[in-house]
Amino acid sequence: MPKQSALPALTIIVPCYNEEAVLSISVPAFRALIDRLKSAGKISGESHLLFVDDGSKDGTWSSIERFAQDHGDVRGLKLTRNRGHQNAVLAGMMEAEGDLLVTIDADLQDDHNAIEGMIDIVADAGAQIVYGVRNSRDADKVFKRVTAEGFYRLLQKLGVEVVFNHADFRLLTRSAVESLRNFEEVNLFLRGMIPMLGYKTAIVEYARGERVAGESKYPLLKMLSLAWEGVTSLSIRPLRVITSVGAAVAIMAFAGALISIGQWLAGVTVSGWASLIVAVSMLGGMQLLAIGMVGEYVGKMYLEVKQRPRYIIEQSVP
Ligand code: UDP
Ligand code: MG
Secondary structure (H helix, E strand, O other), X not given: OOOOOOOOOXXXXXXXXXXXXXXXXXXXXHHHHHHHHHHOOOOOOOOEEEEEEOOOOOOHHHHHHHHHHHXXXXXXXXXXXXXXXXXXXXXXXXXXXXXXXXXXXXXXXXXXXXXHHHHXXXXXXXXXXXXXXXXXXXXXXXXXXXXXXXXXXXXXXXXOOOOOOEEEXXXXXXXXXXXXXXXXXOOOOHHHHHHXXXXXXXXXXXXXXXXXXXXXXXXXXXXXXXXXXXXHHXXXXXXXXXXXXXXXXXXXXXXXXXXXXXXXXXXXXXXXXXXXXXXXHHHHHHHHHHHHHHHHHHHHHHHHHHOOOOOOXXXXXX
C-alpha cells in the first residue's frame, strides 16, 4: 500500500452581507472546487465551506441553512448584526476548523480556482500565508482604479506594510491563524495586520472578474471608511506630519514677527488687514485639523480600551 501522508483539511470562509442572489451561483461553484481538490488528493475529506452571515437583511441566512441541510460540506455562522466585511472575515477565521483557511468574497469576483495554486505553494514551498493578488485592474472603472492604487501607495508611504493589489482573498495556515488570534485590536484592517505576523509568504496572481449577481456592498463611503481605518489603525505618521507642519508654521510666524518689529523700528507701518485675517483663519483652520487628527487617534484608543467583542455569533449550522 502507498504511504498515506495526512492531507490538510481546507476551509473556505465566505463573508456574506445580503448575498441571497449570489449564493445560488457561488455555493455550487465553491463546492465543485472542493470536490475537485478532494479527488485530486490535495485536501482531506473534512474540507468544507464556512459562510458567515454578516447580519444580512434578506434571505441570506435561510439560504445558508438550506445549503447546510442539503450538503455535508456546507456550514454557516450567523452574526447578531452587521459588523462589516473585516469583522465577518475575522469571525470566520477565528471560528473555523481546518488546517488551511482561505477567505474569499461571496460574489465570485475573486477567482476561486486560484485556491489550488495557493494550496500547492503551501505544500511545495512551505508558505504559511498566501496572498491572492489581482493581476490587472482593467475590469475596474478609472475612478476606482486610480483611487485604489493611490491608496496602496499612500499606505506604503505611511509605513504600513501592505501587499500591492491584494485585498482579502488569501490563505492562512492554522499556525498563522493562531498567531492572528493574539492581535486583539477592534479597529480592523486585516490586510495591514497579516503582514505583521511574519512567516513565509507567497503570492498567487489571479484575474478579478465582475460580480456574478446582486450589487456591491462596498459603496464609496464604506470604501473611504476602510481606507481611513487602514491609515489610522496602522500608522501614526499623520500625527508626525502635523507636528512638522505646526513647527514650520511656528518658525514662519516667528520670522514674520521679527520682520514686523524691524519695519516698525524703521517707521514703516503696514495698512492691509486682509492679509492678517487670512493668516489668522489659516492658522485657526490648521489647528482645528490638527486637533481633529489627534482626536481621531484618541477615539481609536477609546474603542480599543473598551475591548468590546469584535463579533457575536447568534447561531451556527449544522
Ligand atoms: N460583506 C460583508 N459585510 C459587509 C459588506 C460586505 O460581509 O458589511 C461581504 C460581501 O457579502 C462580499 C464581500 O464582503 O462577500 C465583498 O463585498 P462586495 O463584493 O460588495 O465588495 P466589492 O467587491 O464591490 O468591493
Ligand atoms: Mg465584490
